[in-house]
Amino acid sequence: MKHITMFILLLLMACEEVPEEVYDNPLDIEAITEEGIETPALMFFPDEININTKxxxxxxxxxxDVQNVAGAYININYDQDKLLLIAINPGTFFSDLQDPLYFxxxxxxxxIELYxxxxxxxxxxxxxxxxxxxIMFAASVSGTSSLTYGTDCELVDPDDIQIEIKGFGEGVVNAH
Amino acid sequence: MKRLIFSLFISTAVSFATVTVDGYAYLGKQNDHSGINIIFDPRDTGPVTNIATTDANGYFTVQVETKNYFITYAKDGYFSEPIKPYGAIDFDTDTTLSSVTLIKQTKLIEFVNFIENIVVDNYRKLDIPQKLLERIQLADTTSQTTPTRHHQPDISQTSGSEPAIRFSKNVVPSGTPEKAEASDQPVISQSSASEPAIRFSKIATPPEASGEAEASDQPPASNLATRFSKNTVMPETTGEAGASDQPVISQSLASEPAMRFSKNVVPSGTPEKAEASDQPPASHLATRFSKNAAPSGTPEKAEASDQPPASHLATRFSKSAALSGTPGKTGASDQPAITTRHRSARKLPAKTKMGAMVRSLLFPGLGQFYANQRMWGYGWIAAEVVAGGLIVMNYSNYKTANDDYNDYHTSYANATDPVLIAHYKTQSQNSHENIESAMDDMKTMASIAGAVWIANVVHAYMVGPKSEVTAYNEIPLQMAYDQNTDQFKLSISISLD
Structure with a gap:
């Protein structure tokens, strides 16, 4: 019995591996920089979604990593054959400010055009x-689709001076 | 004449006077007490029986003659109860009996009764007590008529029809000793008829025993093959056996329970007689769990009887004792011939270096123990245990770090606050480093443990016992000069075995 236990233990230890170290949080500046995305950037979070249809x-x-933002225009493209837009809700970036406007x-x-x-x-x-x-979506059919930012997105400071957006993230939806 | 008629009338009237008997009988834990039969069985006359039956309240009444009756309360499914306290009552006048409550038979009890009935029925079918009594009677008869034949033990009666039984009692009834005294016949065995334990007894005599006894004019005693027996020579038996030419072979007390661990007991009381005896001490019992007590009283009787006092009990466990005991009659066999079976000692295979190596390969140190290098054995075991302990410790560290990493990485992946993201990322990285460190240490220790194991195997081979079969230390060459032929001769011999 002792031998069997020892053998099983050794077998388990032999099967153990060091997990691969992956840091892929889309909001991790270091991580996205390594992927070639510079800041300031517009990102989707999460950037990879695995769901079932419906x-x-x-x-x-x-x-x-933006500075002095007072307004934004964001243009998002999605595959309407696979995704169904359900709702759009305000975020928290301007929640500390008084009466932000959302369109x-x-x-x-x-x-989708957001202001x-x-x-x-x-x-x-x-x-x-x-x-x-x-933004709330529903996967209407199975398959992979993507969420992308349009190139005409703008961020402006209080003086309505445009802030350069150097990077754009991409979202991937895998519907099974 | 009138007086005579009157007296006859009076006596008839008195003799057939009836009394009323009533009372209550109940069924335990029942509300309806009807159906209980109260049986009035007269003691002095024939089958005239009165039966009363209770009503729902348990009340009964009956007219019976003025006699003495056994009274029994009975109902199917219930235990019958006799009237207390003596089971019988003499009725002179109207009587109200004390109430009786019958107890219901449970299924378990019914089952026990069922089994008991089966056993008793089979026991009666076997008719063992009757056979035993017949055997005893036959022994008595033959001892009184043809003494020379008494030397043949009555073996046939014990065989065949008797059930195979493990626990035995050999009984010589207290009444038989006189008969044994008068006869030359060994009283082989007798079992009490009323003894339930008899159902579990077997008296068996090996076939060769009878032949020997016949040829040697010896009672072969009784070779009682029993697994567990108790052979007892009762005090009165020994005295009688002394007068007889036959040994009283075995006797068991009927009232004694069947015993597993046997003991041959001859009651003390005649030790001085043993001195005068040149007979082998009595009983040779071969039982694994037996205690053979040389009967203090038997030798003396043996002396007087010229007979081996013994009981030869050959048992399944190991030792067969054969007594040829009668000096005068057997002549050549003054001493008991004891045959003992020995299991031949199994020759152990010789220890080899390979044996030591294989054992150490299976577990460190075993080969060293095999080679009688106990200290080395302990040392290798200790070394391997230490290495194994370190491996386990590092494995535990690895598991802890791995769990931490998974937790922190999940938190990192779900975090949206840059501060928390950085924090969890740092923690994940630290945990990952711990994982790698523990894994490295574990591999190192596993390597060390493996090396120790291999070294232990090699060491076991080195210190392993050398094979007893070795090559020639010297070359078996012989060289000589033959003067006759004026030549040198060279010879070489090689053993082929």
Whole structure:
């Protein structure tokens, strides 16, 4: 019995491996920098979604490592044959500011246009990393589809000066 | 005449006077007590029996003659009860009996009764007590008529029809000794008829025993093949046996329980007689769990009887004792011929270096123990245990670090706050380093343990016992000069075995 236990233990130890070290959080600046995405950037979080068909998921639109943002225009493309837009909710990036405005315009062409702006008396702004919106989708059919940012997205400071967006993340939805 | 008629009338009236008997009988744990039969069985007359039956309340009444009756309360499914305290009552006047409650038979009890009935029935079918009594009577008869034939033990009666039984009692009834005294016949065995234990007894005599006894004019005693027996020579028996020419072979007390561990007991009381005896001490019992007590009283009787006092009990376990005991009659065999079976000692295979090596390959140190290098054996075991302990410790560290890594990595993947992301990432990296460190240490210790194991195997081979079969130390060459032929001769011899 002792021998068998020892043998099993050794067998288990022989089967053990060191796990591969993977850091792929889309909001981890170091990680995305290694992937070639520079900041400031617009990212999806999470950037990879695995769901079953007919299930609803939420993906957030994040501004990563931005400075003095007071307004944004964000253009998102999705595969309308595979994903069904359910709802668009405000994010938390401007939640500390007074009365931010949120607009969204959806078209049947698989394009979502989002606007948010803050008109503060003292020309306040936010910096760092935060979400502008969270969007709810449902996977209508199985398959892989992607969420992408349009190239005409804009971030502006309180003086309405455009902030350069150097990187754009991409979201992947795997519906089974 | 009138007086005579009157007296006859009176006597008839008195003799057939009836009394009323009533009372209550109940069924235990029942509300309806009807159906209990109260049986009035007269003691002095024939089958005239009165039966009363209870009603639902348990009440019964009956008219019976003024006699003495056995009274029994009975109902199917219930234990019958006799009237207390003596089971019988003499009725002179109207009587109310004390109430009786019958106890219901449970299934278990019914089952036990069922088994008991089967056993008793079979026991009666076997009719063992009757056979034993017949045997004893036959022995008595033959001892009184033809003494020379008495030397043949009555073996046939013990065979065949008797059941095979493991626990035996050999009984010489207290009444038979006188008969044994008068006869030359060995009283072989007798079992009490009323003894339930008899059902578990077997008296067997090996076939060769009878032949020997016949040829040697000896009672072969009784070779009682029993696994567990108790042979007892009762005090009165010994005295009688002394007068007889036959040994009283065995006797068991009927009232004694069947015993597993046998003991040959001859009651003390005649030790001085043993001195005068040149007979072998009595009983040779071969039982594994037996105690053979040389009967203190038997030798003396043996002396007087010229007979081996013995009982030869050959048992399944190991030792067969054959007594040829009668000096005068057998002549050549004054001493008991004792045959003992020995199991031949199994020759152990010689120890070899390979044997030591294989054992150490199976487990460190075993080969050294095999080679009688105990200290080395302990040392190798200790070394391997230490190495194994370190492996286990590192494996535990590995598991801990792995669990931490999984937790931190999950937290990192789900974090959206850059501060938390950095924190969890750092923790994950630290855990991953611990995993790698533990794994490296584990591999190192596994390598060391493996090396120790191999070294232990090699060492076991080195210190292993050398084979007894070795090559020639010297070359078996012989060289000589033959003067006759004026030549040198060279011879070589090679053993082929």
């Amino acid at each position: 299930e609803i998921f939420t993906v957030s639109v994040y501004a990563l 969204s315009e959806t078209q049947n062409s698989g394009k 948010t702006v803050f008109f503060g008396a003292d020309s306040s702004s936010v910096s760092g990393t935060g979400s502008f919106f969270s």
